Amino acid sequence: MPDLSDVTRGRILYGGDYNPEQWPEETWHEDVRLMKDAGVNSVTVGVFSWARLEPRPGERDFGWLDRLMDLLHEAGVGVVLATPTASPPPWLGRLHPETLPRDEDGRTEWWGGRQHFSHSSAAYRRHAAAITEALAARYAGHPALTMWHINNEYCTYDHGDEAAARFRAWLRDRYGTLEALNTAWGTAFWSQGYGDWAEILPPRRTHYLKNPAQVLDFRRFTSDMLLECYAAERDIVRRHTPHLPVTTNFMPLWFGQDGWRWAEEEDVVSVDLYPDPRDPLGAQEGALVQDLTRSQARGPWMLMEQATGAVGWRDVDQPKPRGLNRLWSLQAVARGADAVCYFQWRQSRQGAEKFHSAMVGHAGPRGRAFQEVKRLGADLARIAPHVSGTRIAADVAVLHDWHAWWAATQEARPFSRADPPVVLRAWHRALWEAHLTTDFAHPEHDLSRYRMVVAPQLYLLTDAAVDNLLSYVRGGGTLVCGFLTGIADRDDRVRPGGMDARLRELFGIRVLHEWWPLPAGETVGCDGFRGTLWSEELEADGTADETVPYRGGELDGLPAVLGKGRAWYVSTLPEPEALRGLLADIAAGAGVRPVLDRIPAGVEAVRRGDLLFLLNHGRAPVTVEVPGGHRDLLTGETVTDRAELGRYGVRVLAS
Missing domain, CATH: 3.20.20.80 (Glycosidases)
Known part of the structure; x- marks a missing residue:
C-alpha cells in the first residue's frame, strides 16, 4: 500500500x-x-x-x-x-x-x-x-x-432508532445468542435479562446507573460504526487512485x-x-x-x-x-x-x-x-x-488501550479522579523529564524489542494481554505497572481477588484487600515520597525483592511499591519528582539510558535517525554538553562539545 x-x-x-x-x-x-x-x-x-x-x-x-x-x-x-x-x-x-x-x-x-x-x-x-x-x-x-x-x-455519537437497529446487529455478530449477551452483560443484576433482541437499546437515559457492560459495548460499537463510514469512503477513492495514500x-x-x-x-x-x-x-x-x-x-x-x-x-x-x-x-x-x-x-x-x-x-x-x-x-x-523518512528507536514502551479506558471511565467507580489520561500523562511526563524516549503499544502487541514496558493504568486486561505481559517478563523484559491494572476482564467483570491472580503472583501480592482513593488535595506518606490520587491496601506474599512501605495513616507499613525480579507494582501515584526518580532507576537497571548524560532542566533531547534534536522549552538561554563535533543543520554552524540554545531555541545536530 x-x-x-x-x-x-x-x-x-x-x-x-x-x-x-x-x-x-x-x-x-x-x-x-x-x-x-x-x-x-x-x-x-x-x-x-x-x-x-x-x-x-x-x-x-x-x-x-x-x-x-x-x-x-x-x-x-x-x-x-x-x-x-x-x-x-x-x-x-x-x-x-x-x-x-x-x-x-x-x-x-x-x-x-x-x-x-x-x-x-x-x-x-x-x-x-x-x-x-x-x-x-x-x-x-x-x-x-x-x-x-x-x-x-x-x-x-448516536442513540437514535437507526443506531439502535445497527447496535443490535453488531451485538448479534459479537455474541451470537442472547444467552451469551446476557452472560457478558451480567444482566442477572437488576432484572435486566433480555429475552428478545428488540428489547436492546443504546444506553439511553435511565432512572439510575446504566449497565456498564452495555455502555462499554456501545462505545466499541460507535468506534466500529465510524470506522465503517471511513472505510466506505476510503475504498471508493482507493478504487480510483490505488497509488495514493x-x-x-x-x-x-x-x-x-x-x-x-x-x-x-x-x-x-x-x-x-x-x-x-x-x-x-x-x-x-x-x-x-x-x-x-x-x-x-x-x-x-x-x-x-x-x-x-x-x-x-x-x-x-x-x-x-x-x-x-x-x-x-x-x-x-x-x-x-x-x-x-x-x-x-x-x-x-x-x-x-x-x-x-x-x-x-x-x-x-x-x-x-x-x-x-x-x-x-x-x-x-x-x-x-x-x-524525512528516518525512524526513532525507543527502549521503553508505554501501554495504552482504549477499551481499558472506556471501561474505567464509567459511573459508580471508586476512582473517578483516577482518570486514565491523568495517570497516563503523569507516567509519560516522568519518562519525558528523565529523557527516556518512549513508544506506545497495545498490551497485546509484541513487546520483545523493548527493555522496559510500563502500564500506568490498564483497568481492563484481556486474558491474551495478561499472557503477553507474563511472557514479556519471562523473556527478560522489565515491567512496571501502576494501580488499577488487571482488575477486570474483557466484559468489565471484576476478576476474582480484585486483580488477575497471575499478576498478583508476578508482583508478589497475596491479597488486595481494599482500594483507598484519595480526596482532592490529600496525599499519603510513603518511605521517601508522598503518594497522590490513590492508594491500596495490599498484603505481600513475602517473595518481593524490594518493597517501599506506606508511612503513617491506615496503611502504615503495608507495601506501596513492590519489586519482584523484573516486575514492579506501584499502588499509588508518586509525586512527579518521585515518580521520575523511581522509573529512571528501574530503567537504568534494565539497561535504558537517557539520550545524553547531562541535560539542563527544560531541555528536550531526541534522536531521530542519525540526528540529535535539542529543544529548549524555556525562555532563558541554556548550554547543553554534546561531546564531539556536530553540524547544526538549521544554521550551518559547527558545534563542538557545547551547544548554546536561546529562548525557545532548537538545534538539529548531525555528527
Whole structure:
C-alpha cells in the first residue's frame, strides 16, 4: 500500500487546511504567491465544502474546484483532497431527518454547526458515498492530487432508532445468542435479562446507573460504526487512485475511537494537536501525542492540524509567544513527523472560528504569524533531506488501550479522579523529564524489542494481554505497572481477588484487600515520597525483592511499591519528582539510558535517525554538553562539545 513516503519524497510536507470557498477568487492568486514565499508545498482542500460542491441534491458544482486545483498545481503546491462528509449541507437534514444524530435523551443535533450526521444512517452513508464517488472520479487523474483525507475528526455519537437497529446487529455478530449477551452483560443484576433482541437499546437515559457492560459495548460499537463510514469512503477513492495514500485526522488521545484498530486501516496516520501555550506542561502534552501517533503509524506520521497562535475555544485564549510555534513544530519533527500543517491557511473573517489563528492571520502577511511561518518553512526545507523518512528507536514502551479506558471511565467507580489520561500523562511526563524516549503499544502487541514496558493504568486486561505481559517478563523484559491494572476482564467483570491472580503472583501480592482513593488535595506518606490520587491496601506474599512501605495513616507499613525480579507494582501515584526518580532507576537497571548524560532542566533531547534534536522549552538561554563535533543543520554552524540554545531555541545536530 502507498504511504507517506510516496508523497514526501525526501521533503517535509508543509502547509495546512485551505478553504478558498470563503474568499473571492482574486484572493486565491495572492494566497498562492504567499504560499510560495512561505515554502508551503501541500494544502488540504475541501474539508467543509459539501454545500458548495452539491448545493442541491444531485447537483454538482466543480468548476471552482477545477480552477483551484489547476492554480495550485501551476504553483507547485500539492493537494490533499478531502471528502467533505464531516459537515453535510442543510438540505440533507431537511430531506432526511434520520441522518441527524440523537443524544441519550432523544434530542436531535441539528445542522448549523458541524459533525451533524448519524454514523448508522443509511441515507447519510448513501449520500456520502455519492459525493465521494463524484470527487474521486473527477480528480483521480489531476496532477495536483497527492493524498486523500477522509471526513474530519470523526467524533459523533448516536442513540437514535437507526443506531439502535445497527447496535443490535453488531451485538448479534459479537455474541451470537442472547444467552451469551446476557452472560457478558451480567444482566442477572437488576432484572435486566433480555429475552428478545428488540428489547436492546443504546444506553439511553435511565432512572439510575446504566449497565456498564452495555455502555462499554456501545462505545466499541460507535468506534466500529465510524470506522465503517471511513472505510466506505476510503475504498471508493482507493478504487480510483490505488497509488495514493489515504488518511483521516485523529484528535489527540481522543476517547471515542479505538486508535490502534483505526490506525491499521490508514495508509498515513495523522493527528491534530493543540497544546495550551499557557500550560507549563504543554510541551510534554505534545510529546505524548506525538509518541502515541508515531507508534500508531509505526513510523513517520502527519501533523495535520496545529495553530500558529490562539485557537478560539479556551476561556483564556492567548496566542503562542514568539518562537513557540517554531519550537513545537520542530518538536513534532524530532518525534517522527514528516508533515507539519495547520488549521488553517488564511484566518476566517466570518463563522464560528474567526478567532482561530492561521498561517495568514487578520494582520496579513506583515503579521507576526506569517513571518514566523516563513521562518519555519525555511527551517523545514533545510533539514528535510536529512530527516524525512528516518525512524526513532525507543527502549521503553508505554501501554495504552482504549477499551481499558472506556471501561474505567464509567459511573459508580471508586476512582473517578483516577482518570486514565491523568495517570497516563503523569507516567509519560516522568519518562519525558528523565529523557527516556518512549513508544506506545497495545498490551497485546509484541513487546520483545523493548527493555522496559510500563502500564500506568490498564483497568481492563484481556486474558491474551495478561499472557503477553507474563511472557514479556519471562523473556527478560522489565515491567512496571501502576494501580488499577488487571482488575477486570474483557466484559468489565471484576476478576476474582480484585486483580488477575497471575499478576498478583508476578508482583508478589497475596491479597488486595481494599482500594483507598484519595480526596482532592490529600496525599499519603510513603518511605521517601508522598503518594497522590490513590492508594491500596495490599498484603505481600513475602517473595518481593524490594518493597517501599506506606508511612503513617491506615496503611502504615503495608507495601506501596513492590519489586519482584523484573516486575514492579506501584499502588499509588508518586509525586512527579518521585515518580521520575523511581522509573529512571528501574530503567537504568534494565539497561535504558537517557539520550545524553547531562541535560539542563527544560531541555528536550531526541534522536531521530542519525540526528540529535535539542529543544529548549524555556525562555532563558541554556548550554547543553554534546561531546564531539556536530553540524547544526538549521544554521550551518559547527558545534563542538557545547551547544548554546536561546529562548525557545532548537538545534538539529548531525555528527
